[in-house]
Amino acid sequence: MGGTSKTTQTQTSQLSPYEPAAGTLNGILGNLSTIAGGAGTTPNTAQTSAINQLSANGAAGSPFTSTMTGAALGLLNGGGATKNDAAVTSNLNDYKGLLTSTANGSEVGANSALKPQLDQITRDVTDQVNGAWAAAGRDGSPGNAQALGRGIAAGVAPVIAAQYNTDKTNQLNAASSLYNAGNTTYGILNGNNATANSNIASGTNVASAALNNENWGANATLQAEAQRAGIPLSQYQTLLGMISPVAATFGQQNGTATGTSTMSGAQQFATIAQGIGSLWPKGNISFGM
Structure with missing residues (x-):
């Protein structure tokens, strides 16, 4: 098996x-x-x-x-950097009003104080020359007139020349001042505008922080x-x-744990044989002989 x-x-x-x-x-x-x-x-x-x-x-x-x-709103509007631009521009315009006539040359030779000075020189020279010629008994002569003309010319010419030079110098100085004032003013305005732009850029960061703070x-x-x-x-x-x-x-x-076991034929035979063996008497068996 x-x-x-x-x-x-x-x-x-x-x-x-x-x-x-x-x-x-x-x-x-x-x-x-x-x-x-x-x-x-x-x-x-x-x-x-x-x-x-x-x-x-x-x-x-x-x-x-x-x-x-x-x-944030203030910075986004420029932060007030250009607030005084109108006043700065007004200052330049006032300055122009004071110097324009000098700078354009319209005042050259138009000094109102010059005429009285020239008139005084003319009277002094006339009195001096005519008095000398009158003392010589030649007043009203052609020589008197010639001497008077030369005397007046010699007296007023340096004054007129000096005033002209002064007027031209003032004209050039005024033109230079206006040029520099314009550059300074425009520099201030440009600087204000740059600051305003910078403030606007900063305002975007502050605006973001403000929104975060609002949600805090x-x-x-x-x-x-x-x-x-x-x-x-x-x-x-x-x-x-x-x-x-x-x-x-x-x-x-x-x-x-639970289990089932299925034995083979050989295992079954061995189990049966073992059972029969357990029933078999131990020791010698006598059959009555």
Whole structure:
């Protein structure tokens, strides 16, 4: 006889946690279930108070919002850099009004103080020359007239020449002053415009900060509420991570197994033979002979 033996076995096992850790694990799992339902709170009174304060601050909003918004709007409008441009331009126009007639040469030879001076020279020369010729008994003569003309010319010519040179110098100086004043004024205006552009660029950054500040209250409230839920959850996760390995390491493995076995013909024969052998009497057998 021959054959094979086949055994089929089914086993079920269950790990029971380490008994001293079971109560703590059950408590943590219960609290985690509570948090999952949205009812978790921080167990620490100081933490709860701090979170409540953060929530209150968030609800109140930032006290700097209006100031930062005003600053942003001011910078975006140039920050007042060009506020005095009209006054600067007006100063240049006033300066032009004072020097234009001198700069354009219309005052050359038109000095109102020059005529009285020339008249005085003419009278003095006339009196002197005519008096001399009269003393010689030749007043009114052609020589008298010639001498008078030369005398007046010699007296007034240097004065007129000096005044002309002065007027031309004043004209050139006035033109140069107007040119420099124009450059200075335009430089100031350009500088003001550049500052205004810079302020506008800065205003974009301040505007962004102002928007963030405006949302500060809502963000602070969200952060506070995140901590309200996160602190206990983090604590439970930490405790669970510490206790679970201990509970698993020292836990008890309980299991049951059931099985069926199918014997081959040879195994069956051997089993039967072994049974018969157990019935056979021990020792010598006597058959009455």
